[in-house]
Amino acid sequence: MKTTEEIFEVLKNRYSEDIIGITNMPPEKIIDVKPDAIFKVSAFLINDPDLDFDNLMILSGLDDANGTKTNQPDGSFEFVGGTLSVVYHIESTKHRHKLVLRVSVPKENPVTESVVKVWACADWHEREAYDMVGVIFNNHPNLIRILMPYDWDAGYPLRKDYKNPEFYQGMKVPY
């Protein structure tokens, strides 16, 4: 049983450059990790006997909507710049402690590392994050859309500035 602060110390000592810091989002505390280091950090977290984070509870992609908002003439809006985040909630079934990791990538080039080789269940979660907010996971075995149709080309629906197309395969989409 370790607290987030203790685990942060362990990680900071080992990967000083790749760990950005702790963010407080009450009631949770988040450890921010650099995108290209998430694979090795998570491999360490699962292999270290004192930590042993064997269970990835949830992996969520989210649009932080922190760019500059520009209004379009047709009433819609668009975010320029800003970041997309991937949040990992992990726990250890042996030591019963939990941890939240976060990776933020710029919206223009949303590339991060896949953790499928560490936690097999990340496969579909990552596909969903790709499908919904458009984060690209390097080294993912099969990064294709999962919930939306494979030929969907109108963008990523859970981005805040997503605009629905008028037609899909001849079917009217809006009400």
Place this chain on the structure above:
Amino acid sequence: MIFDYISSFLGAIPAAVIAGLVPMVFIIPFALFAVYWERKVSAHMQDRLGPMRVGYHGFLQTIADILKLIQKEDIVASAADKPLFNIAPVLTFTGSYAAFAAIPFSSAYIGANIDLGVLYIIGVSGLVVAGLLMAGWASNNKYSLLGAMRSAAQIVSYEIPTVIVILTLFSMVGTLNLYELSELQSSNMFNWMIFGGTVTGWKKIVLIPLMFAAFLIIYLTTLAEVNRTPFDIPEAESELVSGYHTEYSGMKFAMFFLAEYANMFAVSAIVTSLFLGGYHSPFGYLGNTIGITWLVPIEQFFWFAFKGIALVTVQMWLRWTLPRLRVDQLMVVCWKYLIPLSFLIFLIVSLLMVL
């Protein structure tokens, strides 16, 4: 029998036609009734009522079904092999219909009293396999193909124990003529083959358990031959949609449907004639008691139909109770258990007969 009688004053060809049509008078109403009966039996087993709105307690349900199926569009998929696709249901129905020719419904009526009656029925039922294979292949549908392959493998394997059991009976009575076989089991219940036939003395006591086992084996194998649960893997609904008839619609599907129910009765009829005394009453006849001799064949027909339908009902009962086997387990049951067991029974019975 009936053929000889009619041809004596009408000539051979009309007689053949008429004699051939007579089973139809029985089969079509029977199949309609059996479908209705199955739905009612299953419904009452499941705390339901089953068809209620079409006629009195849904009695006209299957008639409505058939009339509707006649009206349906006849779809032949463009990728299907059309000639085979069209022949398959006819062939299947022919196979199960032709089997009725040699079945003795009563002492006065048997379509064709042939000496190799049992073998003829087993042989002609083989046409059903050809029909199913054709249907599965011609549909150009993967589910149909898998279903057809499964049913071919299943029917071919399960014919072996069936034939061995028949051979056992042959070694006891020395005839394969179903009419003679039925006549041998006359007069009382304990002359039925399931109770060791007309054999007497200690041999009979030894024979009774053997014959019970043989009866169970042939009942199981015939169940497998008509693709009923727990051996319904060729049309396993939860795996193969509806197996070999997935692509069939309208009247062609109705033919498969009728063939299935006709077949159910055909195999029950064989089991009845072989083991359960055929058309003979277990108690004796009212017609003989009150001296009206023409009543006897009618009573016999009643008993035959009663026994057949009772066996069909057991088939339904099994269907709505048991889960289904997997394809490899099905083969294990046949090759590892039923065939050795039936051989063993055959050997013992033959030895007993020699003694």
Place this chain on the structure above:
Amino acid sequence: MGILDKEFSQENIVITKFEDLMNWSRLSSLWQVGFGLACCAIEMMATSASHYDFDRFGVIPRPSPRQSDLIIISGTVTLKMALRIKRLYEQMPDPKYVISMGSCSNCGGPYWEHGYHVLKGVDRVVPVDVYVPGCPPRPEALLEGLLKLQEKIRNESLVKKVTA
């Protein structure tokens, strides 16, 4: 539709009686496609199960669309599924009927505004005979929908209706 579909220009007593028989057989034996989409499918299953018993009306589920007359669109139709439903409908032989069960398949239901992946009404891809409202409709409502469909079939005609 099957034989004698709208082949006559006038009604007569034979045709009317024949027509009644044909309509009766069609409405009494509506075999449904064993096909469920979403929440409403559970209520549809409950309707087929012991308590409500669809079989009383002669409705039994058939696994293959080739052998069925009725498709109950029971649940939300998504864009990904809509094309498959259309295909399924096309695979059914005529005469065929469609019951749209539940708000979602009637008009998009609660997903009408923000549902970027929900088809707002299955009638955008297949013609619908009876709409059953509710989210999800109770089994009684589905039975009512079936009775409405039977009423509709009862009034169908073989005769070509000439509009003046």
Place this chain on the structure above:
Amino acid sequence: MIEMETTSTNLRTQEMVLNMGPQHPSTHGVLRLEIELDGELIVDVRPHVGYLHRCFEKHCEAMTYPQIVPYVDRMDYLAAMYSEIGYAVAVERLLGIEVPERVEYIRIIMGELQRIASHLVAVGTYGLDIGAFTPFLYCFRDREKILTLFEMTCGARLLYNYIWPGGVSHDLPPDFIRMTKEFLTEFKPTIVELNNLLSYNKIFIERTANVGILPLETAINYGVTGPNLRASGLKWDLRRDDPYSIYDRFDFEIPVGKGWHGTVGDCWDRYYLRMIEMEQSVRILEQAIEQIPEGDVTSAIPKRIKPVEGQIYTRVENPRGELGYFIVSKGGLQPHRVKVRAPSFVNLEILGELCKGHLVADVVAILGSIDIVLGEVDR
């Protein structure tokens, strides 16, 4: 599992691709499976999901917190009460509010009744997959009694909108406790009946024992939870291991798979575990309806839910496994992001792994034993 003949490896064969679904009698909804076959042996299974993707998460971003509750219902439509409990617990923890004692008891009664109802459907449809039709209808007959209880409480049979963040929409009806007691006495013999009809049937055991074995390490690595994980031998139940509500007050056991008729973690274990869990739910219910206190049920419902900036991940033990809600608040009336960890979504991933080397008929046996709800997989 069947071993391939050595001779067949030397022959050049082509695999057949069989497409199962989205319309198929036993895919439990609109799942599509792409099965690569060598004869009847499975080389690979690729599930395709998304045919019921109803944009739940997008709706959450446009709705206020109380408005989301009906959408939560429609996610796991077989266990709608439990989805509501999970959401209510998440929002309450985000806001930091306590709910009255009576509400906790009502939630547990509803949750456990829902667990029984959901397991009944799972068990019934599993029988249907194996080919036994009758148990399915018996299960639905008993489920109908639970639905009657729900209906008299909140007026709906399937999707309830009953458990709100901070409380429940209104109190239990006067007859509820008596009728629940009656139901429980009626229901206990039904479990025995179902066991005799289906569980101990020789054919059923043959079909399911030693099929689709899920080893414990694989299960944890794939994030499998709920009865599927417990069948593989890990005593892991969030009602005990990450307590929420008042489950710590009740005395119940957490069953684990023992390989009763085969290997630990096979289909029969997964199936039978649900039967035992129903018995345990009955036990919890009996204690809960004895202990339920009087009190108010709506006093803690906030007039306006507007959490401060923050985020929370809360999980509850849904009938299918770990149901988690990840809510990010940016301080507005609407959440910034809600992501659901749907147990079926994660459990379904294991299917391809489990099916390899089995026969086509086993796909439905394995899929049925995982017990998925497509509404939850696709959200």
